Amino acid sequence: MSSGASYRAVLALPRARTLFAAAIAARLCYGLLGIPLLLAVRSGTGSYALAGTTVGIAGLATALLGPLRARLVDRRPAALRPLAAGYAALLALLATACAGHWPVPLVVAVALLAGCCPPPVGPLMRTVWGRLAAGEAQRQSALSLDTAAESTVFALGPVLGGVLVAAVSAPVVLGGCAVLVVLGFGLLAAALPTPEAAVAAPTGRRTPLRAKGFLPLLGLTAAIAGALALAEVGLLAGRGTVVTGVVTTLFSVGGVLGGLLYGRRTVAVPLTRRPVLLAGTAxxxxxxxxxxxxxxxxxxxxxxxxxxxxxxxxxxxxxxxHLAPEGSRTEAGAWLTTAYNLGAAAGTALAGVLVDRLGTAAVLPAAVLGLLAAVGGSLLRSARPGVGSPAAAQR
Known part of the structure; x- marks a missing residue:
């Protein structure tokens, strides 16, 4: 390894500081939302079981529809503002419904509708960083800085959300999240480069799912998320909440430190081989x-x-x-997020079954086997003629 582009150079790019701050503000709502949303819906329905099911289905809708929302913003960047306004309005309506004890079916319907509408921030920012950066080394640094900021927000957000709920109430914090959506995405939309510079016109209606090498990448992303979920449930069942909390915090710390170190180094391993190598190391x-x-x-x-x-x-x-067609890179980033979320959900479900039937000792080996299976599948697919595009990805 050798030194790569500096983070100071990344933040010196046009509008970079404003974009970075606006993205943190936009992500803060998502970091805060989990605990207030669950407790607000529980207050509105009177049932933890119904609240958990509702929030779970809403989260599934968020993950599955994420690529469609990202495609909309890819092709019509001006849609970011109305999408954010609609989402904020639904969160505010849900807060009002929960505080006012509206009929339970109405509370559930508003929560599910809100789950369909969150505007993209991570996939959009990564597309913008990719276009602002001058060369691969600076793009690597920009993406590393962005990922470290996102990881920090999502690590601290639940803590802050829990403190705020204890200080006021869940519906009030949910309403505050709606305000954060308006402010954060308003700042982000204002800071984005012009649509012509930020998102190029799409060539046809090609989906990134058909891009060579993209599906194996989704598989590795899902597998590494599933491994974490398996480890968390196994630790929770075997070691209790205190140990699990400390250990999973170390996971977040390792992620931030590893990402920041990676962003400052030039890596000799070809880009197409890095995900497989990292999944095997994990x-x-x-x-x-x-x-x-x-x-x-x-x-x-x-x-x-x-x-x-x-x-x-x-x-x-x-x-x-390198893999996604021009004009669909925000959508491709959203597919990565969807794969990660679905992998985490599948890992959690599998861990529950393993703990019940085989005990906690079976959980971590399952995480190892899942990652190795994904690595093997990716290597087999890339070895087939016509699959992948290593030369393009190394340019």
Whole structure:
């Protein structure tokens, strides 16, 4: 490795500081939302079971419809403002419905509708960084800085959300999230480059799912998210909430540190091979606490796994610029987010079954096997003639 582009140079790009601050403000709503949303819907329905089911289905809608919302913003950048305004209005309406104890079916319907509408921020910002950066090294630094900021917001957001709910009430905090959407996305829309510079006109209606090498990348993204979910549930069942909280915090710390280090280095490994290498390394990280079942091994394993995970995601975002058709890169980034969320959901569900039937000792080996299976599938697919485009991704 050698030194790459500096973060100071990234923030010196045109509008970069304003974009960076606006993206943090826009992401803050999503970081805060989880606890207030669940508790507000519980207050409005009177049932934790119904609230959990409603929020879970809304989250599934958010993940599955994310690429469609990103495609809309890809092709019509001006749609970001009305999309954000509609989402903020639905959050405010949901807060009012929960505080006013509206009929339960209406509360559920508004929550589900809100889950269909969150505007994209991460995929959009990564597309913009890719277009602002001068060369691959600066793009790597920009994406690393953006991912570190996102990871920090999502690590601290639930803590802040819980404190605010304890200080006021869940519906009030939910209303505050609606205000954050208006402010954050308003700042972001104003800071974006002109539509012609930010998002080029699409060539036809080609989907990034048909791009060579993109589906294996989605598989690796889903597998690394599923491995984390398996590890979290296994630790929670076997070690309790305190140990799990500390260890998963180490995962976040490792992710931020690994991403920032990666952004400052020039890596000799070809870009197309980095996700496979990182997924395989993450499998070894999860194998450490599986082989040595101690808290120290779990902490070390998840610290290193966090670094592998964030760097894999950054490399995946870099590859999007080479694999996805012009004019669909925000949509491609949203597909990566969807794959990650679906992988996490599948990992959580599988972990529950394994704990019930085989015990906690089976969970971490399942995480290792899942990652190795994804690596093997990716290698087999890339070995087939006509699959992947390594030359393009190394340009």
């Amino acid at each position: 499998a070894l990280c999860y194998a450490l606490p599986a082989a040595v079942p101690t808290v120290a091994a779990a902490g070390a394993g998840l610290l290193l796994a966090g670094a592998c995970t964030d760097v894999l995601l950054i490399a995946a975002y870099q590859l999007v610029d």
